[in-house]
Amino acid sequence: MKRLLVIGYGMTAHRLVAEVRARDGGDRWQITVLGEERHGAYNRIGLTDRLRGVEDADLKLETQEDQGLRILTRTRAAEIDRPARQVVTAEGERLPYDALVLATGAVPARPPLPGAELRGCYVYRTLDDVNAIRRAAETAPGKRAVIVGGGLLGLETAEALGRHLGVRPHVVEAAPHLMPAQLDPTAAELLAAGLSRRGIDLHPGRALQSIDAGRDGTVSGVTLTDETRVRADLVIFTAGTRPRDDLAATADLPRGERGGYLVDEDCRTPDPAIWAIGDCAAINGRRTGTVAPGYHMATTVAGHLTDNPTPPPPLSPAEPSTVLKLPGVDVASMGNPHATGEATVELTYTHTAPAPRYAKLILDPEANTLQAAILLGHPTAYPRLHALIGQELPAPAEQLLT
Secondary structure, eight states, X not given: OEEEEXXXXXXXXXXXXXXXXXXXXXXXXXXXXXXXXXXXXXXXGGHHHHHTTOOHHHHBOOOOOBTTEEEEOSOOEEEEETTTTEEEETTOOEEEOSEEEEOXXXXXXXXXXXXXXXXXXXXXXXXXXXXXXXXXXXXXXXOEEEEXXXXXXXXXXXXXXXXXXXXXXXXXXXXXXXXXXXXXXXXXXXXXXHHHHTTOEEEETOOEEEXXXXXXXXXXXXXXXXXXXXXXXXXXXXXXXXXXXXXXXXXTOOBXXXXXXXXXXXXBOSSTTEEEOGGGEEETTBXXXXXXXXXXXXXXXXXXXXXXXXXXXXXXXXXXXXXXXXXXXXXXXXSOTTOOSTTOEEEEEXXXXXXXXXXXXXXXXXXXXXXXXXXXXXXTHHHHHHHHBTSBOSSOGGGGGO
């Protein structure tokens, strides 16, 4: 049997293994997976639910080891020996491969600021990260937290800490408004008003200047660029990641301009035996950073490994699409809502009663197709419009919101 070695065991790697086993039936590939975490694969999208009380076991993704699948947790790959077709672990063990898939994911960004390494500062990426945040929130004497980043993850974290753990959250966002990649100023203002009513303090248009220490050497608060000081027991970094592509240097593999293993549209590196998928991959230099494209890559590679390279269904033109998952808050963005120009027209709809609602639809007027959308307070319209991205509208745009 041939040997398939997978480095990393996140959601994308889990999908790859499942796809290969379903197509191969265990006849061709002996699969070995290396995962650095002590846990097996789990639902990373659902990590915020851990702050809401969901148990670790509820997040785990099902994996059945047998003679055709070996999973090595707490195991770090240190080097790729391409001439020998072997991966060397941090413990010095050499693992041979006929095909190697890099699914090493990304690492969270910790800002290069004074105090960023203090006790009480946390990154948000893994199950262990979130468990540490939960324990700290439960025992924090002042029950105050600063969340750095007003994007999707930062807002979900703030809501979970406030609603379920009794922490008063402050969200710091350097951009002029919340969720700058997904929302326009009008939608962001309406969202901010709703979050403020829920007890979430918002600081848009400001960044961290420093993280301040108390007498015991732990976090006591932060100072913002406008000199505002916010007291805090916890500081949680949720803004930004970088691809984990350090193995490229050991194997002389090219990287994209913004990082990530450089691969073609089939997710193959210049070495025909090595592939890369998920957050660590840069397809023709472009990174995706969301789960749906990662699953798409996993299916693509599984097809090639099993001599069944039928392309998976194309990614929806609505990717990237975003839904903010907070109780009673319905915010969605699809396509690129900032991609406006001469070939597009914007339609906006705002209602204030009985509750604030807002929609922006970006159309190609010549083809009458929907290119992008922002929705606030329109929960039933999201699936309908998501399916119509890139398609000719079957009815007047306003009717599609009802």
